[in-house]
Amino acid sequence: MILFIFVPRKKKTEMKDRIKVVAFDADDTLWENQTYFDEAQLKFSRAVTGYADPEQAQNELYHTEIRNLDTLGYGVMAFTMSMIETALRVSGDTIPASRIHEIYNIGRELLKNPATPYPEVEDTLRTIAETMPYKLIVITKGNTTDQENKLERSGLTDFFSHIEIVPDKNEEAYGKIIDVLGIKAEELLMVGNSFKSDIAPVLKLGGYGVHIPAKSTWQHEVIEEFDHPNLFRISHFSELLDIL
Numbered sequence: 001m002i003l004f005i006f007v008p009r010k011k012k013t014e015m016k017d018r019i020k021v022v023a024f025d026a027d028d029t030l031w032e033n034q035t036y037f038d039e040a041q042l043k044f045s046r047a048v049t050g051y052a053d054p055e056q057a058q059n060e061l062y063h064t065e066i067r068n069l070d071t072l073g074y075g076v077m078a079f080t081m082s083m084i085e086t087a088l089r090v091s092g093d094t095i096p097a098s099r100i101h102e103i104y105n106i107g108r109e110l111l112k113n114p115a116t117p118y119p120e121v122e123d124t125l126r127t128i129a130e131t132m133p134y135k136l137i138v139i140t141k142g143n144t145t146d147q148e149n150k151l152e153r154s155g156l157t158d159f160f161s162h163i164e165i166v167p168d169k170n171e172e173a174y175g176k177i178i179d180v181l182g183i184k185a186e187e188l189l190m191v192g193n194s195f196k197s198d199i200a201p202v203l204k205l206g207g208y209g210v211h212i213p214a215k216s217t218w219q220h221e222v223i224e225e226f227d228h229p230n231l232f233r234i235s236h237f238s239e240l241l242d243i244l
């Protein structure tokens with residue numbers, strides 16, 4: 001006789017009963033973003049040819065971005081200002097205006113990111129929205145207008161009942177969002193590609209995290225990952241349906 005023993009997946013069942021809100025990061029979780037920045041960095045290094053070698057140009061740019069985080073924050077505008085600042089610095093303020101124009105256009109181009117949803121995103125969101133009791137929201141950082149425009153271009157807006165665009169995604173920011181939503185931390189599940197911004201702070205507050213790594217990750221977003229009972233790791237967006 002064959003005995004089938006059903007072993008309940010406790011973690012999953014408990015979580016499903018508990019969570020009320022499923023929150024999604026936007027860039028590199030719902031659509032591709034970092035690869036556009038990677039390309040922009042390459043174009044930048046070409047625009048400063050003669051003043052810095054490609055590696056030096058990209059290192060200088062990265063350090064400028066990090067120095068400017070406190071005042072400029074994240075997003076295309078901050079990136080563009082940092083490119084211009086870096087070009088002026090590495091050239092000793094001698095770079096021609098035509099090159100600055102070129103750099104400015106690299107930034108402008110980034111605002112046209114098509115924000116085409118990754119495969120499986122739309123169908124998965126639809127299944128969750130139509131068959132599950134959770135409230136779906138977006139939590140993203142960067143420039144408000146740019147993030148709103150991308151969401152609009154993605155065609156995904158209608159799936160979400162709440163959009164939060166915050167200057168940075170840390171424990172404090174998530175704490176405030178939890179308050180605004182009127183829920184407890186353990187009623188929030190956050191889905192995202194950045195372990196540092198989307199996962200670690202939510203786990204620390206007592207919420208749940210689903211990590212989906214992206215093709216490319218900005219070096220500032222890379223941290224040492226850790227295991228946690230409230231953490232799920234998936235590699236395809238539709239695997240969310242196995243967790244929820």
Ligand SMILES: [Mg+2]
Nearest residue numbers: 025027028193
């Ligand atoms: Mg992201």
